[in-house]
Amino acid sequence: MTVRDFQQAFDEKIDREIAIEPRDWMPDNYRKTLIRQISQHAHSEIVGMLPEGNWITRAPSLRRKAVLLAKVQDEAGHGLYLYSAAETLGITRDEMYEQLHTGKAKYSSIFNYPTTSWADMGAIGWLVDGAAIMNQVALCRTSYGPYARAMVRICKEESFHQRQGYEILLQMSKGTEIQRKMVQDSINRWWWPSLMMFGPSDDNSPNTEQSMRWRVKRFTNDELRQRFVDVTVEQCNILGMKLPDPDLKWNEERGHYDFGEINWEEFWNVVNGNGPCNKERLEARTKAWENGQWVRDAALAYSEKRKQRAKSDTKAA
Amino acid sequence: MPEQNSNKNEWPLWEVFIRSKAGLDHKHAGSLHAIDAQMAIENARDVYTRRMEGVSIWVVESKHVHASDPDSSGAMFDPANDKIYRHPTFYDLPDELTHM
Amino acid sequence: MKNRILYTLQLADNALIYGHRLSEWCGHGPVLEQDIALTNISLDFLGQARGFYQHAANLFNALPLAEKQGMFLSVALEEKVKKGENIDEDDLAYLRDGWDFRNLLITEQPNGDWATTVARAFYFDTFNHLYYTQLQKSNDLQLAAVAEKSLKEVTYHKRWSSEWVIRLGDGTQESHEKMQAALNDLWPFTGEMFRMTDVEQEMADGKTGVDAAALHSQWKQDIVSIIDEATLQLPEGTRLQDGGKDVRHSEHLGYILAELQFIQRAYPGMEW
Numbered sequence: 001m002t003v004r005d006f007q008q009a010f011d012e013k014i015d016r017e018i019a020i021e022p023r024d025w026m027p028d029n030y031r032k033t034l035i036r037q038i039s040q041h042a043h044s045e046i047v048g049m050l051p052e053g054n055w056i057t058r059a060p061s062l063r064r065k066a067v068l069l070a071k072v073q074d075e076a077g078h079g080l081y082l083y084s085a086a087e088t089l090g091i092t093r094d095e096m097y098e099q100l101h102t103g104k105a106k107y108s109s110i111f112n113y114p115t116t117s118w119a120d121m122g123a124i125g126w127l128v129d130g131a132a133i134m135n136q137v138a139l140c141r142t143s144y145g146p147y148a149r150a151m152v153r154i155c156k157e158e159s160f161h162q163r164q165g166y167e168i169l170l171q172m173s174k175g176t177e178i179q180r181k182m183v184q185d186s187i188n189r190w191w192w193p194s195l196m197m198f199g200p201s202d203d204n205s206p207n208t209e210q211s212m213r214w215r216v217k218r219f220t221n222d223e224l225r226q227r228f229v230d231v232t233v234e235q236c237n238i239l240g241m242k243l244p245d246p247d248l249k250w251n252e253e254r255g256h257y258d259f260g261e262i263n264w265e266e267f268w269n270v271v272n273g274n275g276p277c278n279k280e281r282l283e284a285r286t287k288a289w290e291n292g293q294w295v296r297d298a299a300l301a302y303s304e305k306r307k308q309r310a311k312s313d314t315k316a317a
Numbered sequence: 318m319p320e321q322n323s324n325k326n327e328w329p330l331w332e333v334f335i336r337s338k339a340g341l342d343h344k345h346a347g348s349l350h351a352i353d354a355q356m357a358i359e360n361a362r363d364v365y366t367r368r369m370e371g372v373s374i375w376v377v378e379s380k381h382v383h384a385s386d387p388d389s390s391g392a393m394f395d396p397a398n399d400k401i402y403r404h405p406t407f408y409d410l411p412d413e414l415t416h417m
Numbered sequence: 418m419k420n421r422i423l424y425t426l427q428l429a430d431n432a433l434i435y436g437h438r439l440s441e442w443c444g445h446g447p448v449l450e451q452d453i454a455l456t457n458i459s460l461d462f463l464g465q466a467r468g469f470y471q472h473a474a475n476l477f478n479a480l481p482l483a484e485k486q487g488m489f490l491s492v493a494l495e496e497k498v499k500k501g502e503n504i505d506e507d508d509l510a511y512l513r514d515g516w517d518f519r520n521l522l523i524t525e526q527p528n529g530d531w532a533t534t535v536a537r538a539f540y541f542d543t544f545n546h547l548y549y550t551q552l553q554k555s556n557d558l559q560l561a562a563v564a565e566k567s568l569k570e571v572t573y574h575k576r577w578s579s580e581w582v583i584r585l586g587d588g589t590q591e592s593h594e595k596m597q598a599a600l601n602d603l604w605p606f607t608g609e610m611f612r613m614t615d616v617e618q619e620m621a622d623g624k625t626g627v628d629a630a631a632l633h634s635q636w637k638q639d640i641v642s643i644i645d646e647a648t649l650q651l652p653e654g655t656r657l658q659d660g661g662k663d664v665r666h667s668e669h670l671g672y673i674l675a676e677l678q679f680i681q682r683a684y685p686g687m688e689w
Contacts, residue, residue, distance in 0.1 A: 025387075025388070046444075053444035057441060058676055058679050060511075062433075062463065062467050065463060069440055069459060076453050080349060080364055080453070175689075178687075287445075288447070291531075292531070294591050295592070301589045302585075302587050359454070359576075360454065363457050
């Protein structure tokens with residue numbers, strides 16, 4: 001078969017919604033796009049452990065502490081599933097870490113915002129995980145098999161994340177005046193960054209068209225963002241809180257909520273490394289990695305020694 | 318499996334298979350890194366059975382998995398297409414016949 | 418009854434403070450799989466702590482008012498008692514200060530590097546394994562039930578930490594040295610596990626608690642077999658770092674509590 005034949009077979013599979021599997025022929029750019037997207041997604045899970053992780057030791061009750069710990073641990077698991085999916089494309093986890101630590105690979109900008117109150121644990125679960133789920137549910141049908149399977153597992157596990165976040169806010173909103181204030185303050189800080197999670201608007205998203213064509217992406221950034229706004233407004237009303245957007249209103253004609261313009265300057269600033277916590281997050285990851293080097297080396301050295309011993313034992317016998 | 322672990326300092330990759338309950342097959346759950354089989358099983362327990370997903374775990378180092386070649390999948394699998402006589406519905410039997 | 422409550426709190430405090438320490442690793446482990454493993458262990462301890470605190474709270478709530486008063490030095494708890502309110506697991510975890518905490522000093526020691534965390538786990542897990550095996554037989558059925566559930570968990574913990582002692586001890590030169598240093602550093606804290614306080618003695622005599630002193634030789638035997646396999650040396654020297662069980666703590670506990678209890682202290686009496 002010629003490259004053109006391969007290309008044709010690949011295109012046909014995509015059109016017929018047949019999953020692409022690791023050993024199948026795929027265009028270089030498809031592979032590259034997937035590695036970029038999956039590793040970025042994995043990095044987001046891993047870096048995403050940090051803003052919530054720093055409240056584990058301060059959670060206000062033993063139940064909340066256990067739930068938060070389990071949730072942050074799930075994120076580690078999700079990162080792991082995604083790294084594994086990317087590894088089927090011929091890149092190693094260490095190479096992906098290298099890209100993260102040197103700033104070559106991106107991760108979701110939302111995690112560069114600081115978590116300054118307990119209500120943020122609620123807002124992250126509700127808004128940030130809510131936005132992530134919008135994306136992830138769509139990705140369960142993405143064209144690359146290992147990625148889609150990882151997403152199915154992740155979505156299954158993720159369903160408690162949003163609920164626990166919302167429950168935190170609901171409990172607080174039924175509490176004292178100061179707790180309600182804390183909730184509102186948190187929503188004010190997380191709303192816009194959550195909308196930014198869907199990425200640049202469609203006319204500014206150079207990769208969208210090709211990704212849609214390859215069925216790596218199933219919906220455009222703006223489509224998913226709109227869907228998120230539509231479902232979130234009602235959830236916010238139940239909390240008795242306000243979303244910080246004066247332009248937010250129901251548009252009968254469109255059948256959707258209209259909402260205000262995202263501050264794209266802020267978006268690009270954070271993406272480009274100038275957000276409030278970019279430096280801390282990367283430092284924390286790099287430190288964990290570097291401090292762990294001797295541990296990883298030791299374990300590997302131990303297993304090598306044991307293999308050698310087993311070999312010489314067999315010889316002796 | 319594609320060639321992995323070009324970096325020799327990286328822990329080897331393992332494939333994890335989980336039996337979700339007695340009586341069912343082990344099913345591929347995903348992969349992970351570990352230095353040896355023992356650690357791979359324990360890591361699999363911690364990573365893939367946090368929600369009681371399993372009662373038994375198999376692990377195999379990824380490099381030991383041999384796979385069929387997708388480019389010859391035509392030769393491998395298409396010949397089975399016309400062997401419908403292997404399937405029970407191929408046989409035309411009277412409706413009143415039961416327990417078969 | 419007072420001593421039974423204090424005894425239960427000692428078990429609860431051990432699990433909470435140690436679980437809290439382990440939870441500090443979440444997101445910072447040397448390898449993703451082990452980050453997840455350690456968090457599982459931390460969650461196990463949190464679960465144990467809750468089981469013990471709930472039992473202690475129930476025992477406490479059943480006391481007549483006169484016996485409740487003055488049991489704790491906590492102003493907030495004393496307020497609740499005065500108002501006739503029942504207390505729960507969170508009140509015990511979040512409203513007592515250090516001089517009401519009865520955990521072993523080893524559980525509050527900082528995580529340090531991976532070897533230090535492993536050494537602390539190794540000593541404590543090996544102890545817990547023996548301890549819960551005995552506590553299952555307690556004539557306090559609640560304690561026995563928590564012990565039975567916990568024993569399965571600590572059996573796994575013990576395996577986890579023992580394996581890491583062996584890997585690090587028999588790994589590289591660097592890891593060997595770090596592992597030995599960590600074992601040596603924490604050795605002085607291991608004596609406290611086996612020294613019987615009056616409370617413990619009374620509980621052991623009444624078949625409610627465990628005779629920890631009697632576990633020492635088995636513990637040492639277990640430790641030595643792993644240390645040998647790891648090509649390490651059993652530390653020597655005195656083991657006088659002691660006092661947590663008598664509410665005399667190291668400086669570390671204060672910082673742990675400052676963090677752990679921050680929200681309950683800054684916003685008293687609210688539901689979260």
